[in-house]
Amino acid sequence: MAWDFETDPAFQAELDWMAQFVRDEVEPLEHVLGSPWNIHDPRFAQLVRPLQRQVKERRLWACHLGPELGGAGYGQVKLGLMNEILGRALFAPIVFGAHAPDSGNCEILAAYGTPEQKRRFLEPLLANEVVSCFAMTEPQGGADPKVFTSRAVRDGDGWMIDGQKWFASNARYAAFYIVMAVTDPAVSPYRGMSMFVVPADTPGIEIIRNVGVADDPEATHAYLDFRRVRVGADCMLGAPGEAFAIAQVRLGGGRVHHAMRVVGQAQKALDALCERALSRSTQGSLLADKQMVQEKIADAWIQLEQFRLLVMRTAWRIDKYHDYQKVRKDIAAVKASMPKVLHDIASSALQVHGSIGVSNEMPFVGMIVRAYQMGLADGPTEVHKVTLARQLLRDYAPSDALFPAYHRPTAAAAAAVRFGTEPS
Numbered sequence: 001m002a003w004d005f006e007t008d009p010a011f012q013a014e015l016d017w018m019a020q021f022v023r024d025e026v027e028p029l030e031h032v033l034g035s036p037w038n039i040h041d042p043r044f045a046q047l048v049r050p051l052q053r054q055v056k057e058r059r060l061w062a063c064h065l066g067p068e069l070g071g072a073g074y075g076q077v078k079l080g081l082m083n084e085i086l087g088r089a090l091f092a093p094i095v096f097g098a099h100a101p102d103s104g105n106c107e108i109l110a111a112y113g114t115p116e117q118k119r120r121f122l123e124p125l126l127a128n129e130v131v132s133c134f135a136m137t138e139p140q141g142g143a144d145p146k147v148f149t150s151r152a153v154r155d156g157d158g159w160m161i162d163g164q165k166w167f168a169s170n171a172r173y174a175a176f177y178i179v180m181a182v183t184d185p186a187v188s189p190y191r192g193m194s195m196f197v198v199p200a201d202t203p204g205i206e207i208i209r210n211v212g213v214a215d216d217p218e219a220t221h222a223y224l225d226f227r228r229v230r231v232g233a234d235c236m237l238g239a240p241g242e243a244f245a246i247a248q249v250r251l252g253g254g255r256v257h258h259a260m261r262v263v264g265q266a267q268k269a270l271d272a273l274c275e276r277a278l279s280r281s282t283q284g285s286l287l288a289d290k291q292m293v294q295e296k297i298a299d300a301w302i303q304l305e306q307f308r309l310l311v312m313r314t315a316w317r318i319d320k321y322h323d324y325q326k327v328r329k330d331i332a333a334v335k336a337s338m339p340k341v342l343h344d345i346a347s348s349a350l351q352v353h354g355s356i357g358v359s360n361e362m363p364f365v366g367m368i369v370r371a372y373q374m375g376l377a378d379g380p381t382e383v384h385k386v387t388l389a390r391q392l393l394r395d396y397a398p399s400d401a402l403f404p405a406y407h408r409p410t411a412a413a414a415a416a417v418r419f420g421t422e423p424s
Contacts, residue, residue, distance in 0.1 A: 011078065014060065018085045022092050025051055030090040035218040036099065037131045037170040051095045052128065062097035062106070062126060064253075069110055070126055071097075076253075076315035080260045084308075087264025094128065101134040101169045103257070104250040105178055109197075112238040112246055121176055121197055130175035133200075135165040135224060136247065142376075143383045145189040145244060150226065152181035152194060159183075159236070161196065161229040164208075171222035172210050174200050179226070180243045193243035196235050204229035213373055252324035252331055255378050259311045259334045262374060263304070266345045269367055270300050273349040280354075287352060296348040307341045310334055329391035332384040339375035343368055 007015065033043055055061050064079055065071030074082070086092040093099035102125055109122040124130045141148040150163025161181055171177065177198045184192040198205070204227045212219035238246050274297060277288040287293045314330040321327060346367035350357035357364050375381045 007081065011081075014058070015081055015085065017058070018060065018082065018096075021051075021054070022085055022089050022095075026092045026095050027089040033091070035170075035173070035220050036091045036094045037173045037220060038218065039128065039131055039173065048091065048095060052097070055096050060096060062103070064098060064103055064257075065106060065110065065126070069106070069122075075319040076256060077312065077319055079257065080263075080312050080315040083257055083260030084264040084267065087261030088268045093261070097126075097128060098257075100254060100257070102128075102132050104254045105132045105134060107253065108178070108195075108237065108246050108250045111249065112195075112242070113197075114234065116234060117197060117237065124175070131170055131173050133168050133171045133174035133177040133222075134250075135168040135171070135177045135179045137166045137168075139164055139166055143379050145193065148180070148182055148189060148193065150179070150181040151185075152183050152196065155230055158230055158232045159196065161198070161204075161226045161231065163226050165222075165224040165226070167211070167221040168224050170220050171200070171207060171224055172220060176200055177205075177224075178237065180247065183240055187241070190244045191241045194240050195237040195243040195246050196231055197237050198229065198231055198235060202229055202231060213369070249324065251378050252327075253318075255331050255335045256311070256314060256318065258374060258378065259307075259338045260315070262338050262342050263308050263311060265367060265370070266300075266304050266307070266342050269342075269346045269349040269364065270297075270304060272362075272364075273297060273300060273345070273352055276349070276352050280352075293352060296352065300345045300348050303341055303344060307334075307337055310337065329388050332388040332391070335379065336381050336384040336388060339371045339381060342374065343371035346371065 029047060033047065034041065038044060039048075052061070059072060060082075062069070062071040063074040063082060066073040082096075083098070086096055086098060093103075097103075106122060106125055109118060109125070113122055121132075125132055138148055138150060150161065150165065152159045152161045154160075161179065163181060165179065168177065177200060179196045179198050180193055181196065182189065182192055183194040186192070206225040206227065208223040208225050210219035211221050211223070213221060274288075277293050277297065278286060280287045310330075311334055314327060314334050317327045317330055318324065324331065346364045350362070350364035350368070353362060353364070356362055
């Protein structure tokens with residue numbers, strides 16, 4: 001057997017470099033720049049591109065991708081340790097080529113794209129010459145694919161797309177959208193939806209409006225209207241009817257990576273909580289000496305460490321099986337527990353900071369709202385709890401009717417009833 005909680009020294013050296021680099025060079029960017037996805041901002045070229053070059057020189061760029069795509073091909077355990085660091089800074093993922101939704105879009109383009117799609121869309125996306133958008137959610141369709149209404153119908157040698165998409169990430173900056181639409185309403189939605197790569201300048205696409213989330217510096221989530229948007233047959237990603245399967249490949253890894261970065265955000269909140277407790281005095285002593293504050297610190301550390309171990313074990317299982325279906329319940333558990341961990345630790349940090357904790361000079365309100373966002377993005381918490389419960393129940397059989405689980409007697413008493421003897 002092999003249980004190992006140590007990091008290889010050579011890789012730990014890379015993590016140490018990343019931690020200092022993110023703290024000293026990347027974290028300050030969020031105070032002078034707007035959205036990380038606004039790569040067209042002249043200041044992005046001035047401030048972010050040099051940092052990206054340093055990351056590439058150190059061979060830490062897009063490490064979730066294989067060497068054939070310019071990445072390191074790291075497994076999920078290594079990515080977990082890296083993402084804990086990247087989660088501490090708004091611009092860190094894009095500086096390291098690991099930002100959503102582009103990281104997931106790269107993965108599905110690499111797995112399902114044609115050679116021409118890879119040349120036209122994947123290559124510039126890998127280089128961060130462009131950013132992309134994943135357009136799946138609809139006004140009535142989120143976690144339930146049965147109510148998706150966007151349609152793509154045959155039109156000569158191509159397709160005509162009609163429908164609306166909500167919360168399309170970074171659509172205002174994207175060079176292209178990856179769009180899910182129903183192509184065969186006569187079959188199950190799990191087999192009747194297809195995916196398309198649609199250039200952003202295709203006629204018929206309208207951004208109805210952009211909306212922001214919590215403390216986003218810019219409104220980057222678009223309400224999109226597709227009205228008779230014609231694309232060629234070469235714009236379909238994968239085969240007809242494969243959209244749901246493709247999306248699950250993308251979302252499975254994305255959920256775990258979100259959780260990895262939440263570990264970093266929660267650690268940042270815990271660090272602030274401890275620093276505040278050691279620097280603020282009231283009623284004649286430091287906050288750190290107050291037992292109620294000590295309880296908050298202890299609870300936060302325990303909650304974070306439990307969550308981190310769950311995330312890392314899930315990452316290890318993904319590396320072991322290379323099959324997201326085999327790790328489905330683990331991913332569901334991670335996704336369901338993630339919002340509460342971030343919410344609780346950020347709330348404690350906010351409370352101990354007092355009035356400044358609710359101000360925009362501190363990140364805690366944004367973290368708390370982001371916790372609710374994490375409870376909705378990539379499937380709501382309730383759906384993941386149902387998934388987890390169903391997966392767990394498959395491993396059990398109904399209990400013996402004579403001894404229901406809720407009042408099962410001791411083994412000795414059970415034997416006495418069965419064999420008509422007195423228990424010894």
